[in-house]
Amino acid sequence: MVHGTHNAQEDSRNDTILISINDELFPRNEAKISVFDSGYLVGDGVWEALRLHQGVLVFIEDHFNRLWQSAKTVGMVLPFTKKELTQKVWDTLNVNGMTDDVHVRIMVTRGIKKTPSQDPRLTISGPNVVIIPEYKKASKVSKEKGITLFTSTIRRGSPDYLDPRLNCHSKLHEVQALIQAIEAGADEALMLDVNGFVATCNATNFFMIKNNEVWTSTSKYCMNGITRAKVIEVCKANNIPCFEKDFSLFDVYGADEAFVTGTFGGLTPVTKIDGRQIGEGKYGKMTRKLNDLYEKLIQKTIANG
Structure with missing residues (x-):
């Protein structure tokens, strides 16, 4: 077994979670993104991870401040507010019936490219937003x-x-x-x-x-x-x-x-x-x-x- 700081207790509920991709929900084994995605092609994306404890997204303001700073640093304009992204996260959590011991990964890439390239001017879509919530309780x-x-x-x-x-x-x-x-x-x-x-x-x-x-x-x-x-x-x-x-x-x-x-x-x-x-x-x-x-x-x- 892999040992490290991300060891989590096994939870079979993760097999049937729904993942949000640009506000659409997909079962875990059907959640996919284009091979022309900027994040896949050149690592052009920013991300955050949140913890849901007893119905509260802990330290969400700190996390979102860092996400917005990261996006500004790489010249990525986020087409939503912090309030709107918070709602997207809650929509994903609610549809999964999640309230506690949940880890939420939010990934935002620059978007889909016309062709494989570093050039941001070849991006032909808005940012891709992926929200992955999982039942993850740290292993004691x-x-x-x-x-x-x-x-x-x-x-x-x-x-x-x-x-x-x-x-x-x-x-x-x-x-x-x-x-x-x-x-x-x-x-x-x-x-x-x-x-x-x-x-x-x-x-x-x-x-x-x-x-x-x-x-x-x-x-x-x-x-x-x-x-x-x-x-x-x-x-x-x-x-x-x-x-x-x-x-x-x-x-x-x-x-x-x-x-x-x-x-x-x-x-x-x-x-x-x-x-x-x-x-x-x-x-x-x-x-x-x-x-x-x-x-x-x-x-x-x-x-x-």
């Missing part, structure tokens, strides 16, 4: 076990050619990093920035704990994760020292604890990096505390509707 077993990381030789790029903060479909460099990690026997990849400092992981944000201080990288070379931001927020609200700073593997190998963050898995402990045990090699006390504070923030968000 995987979370308790934690994950192992391997430091990839693939670096996070400089913002002057593909800004790491851009949540786009072009993820091949992260896939390459993950392949290196898997071949080295680890679960996921740790990635450095162009200066050799720790930046992020291939699909999650990285944190380390030393002497009860929480460290994470600067926001320059990593996806500005929503969960990452919320962990920083709860640290500040609870007087836990938290620093966004440059640090290297020298610091990481001597960490007391480490964890990664993501919309799906929340906080997941890291037990080993490059074969070296981190701290006691298990779900640490501070990581649990931060996880509890993050879960309380989610519950507060749910209560506020």
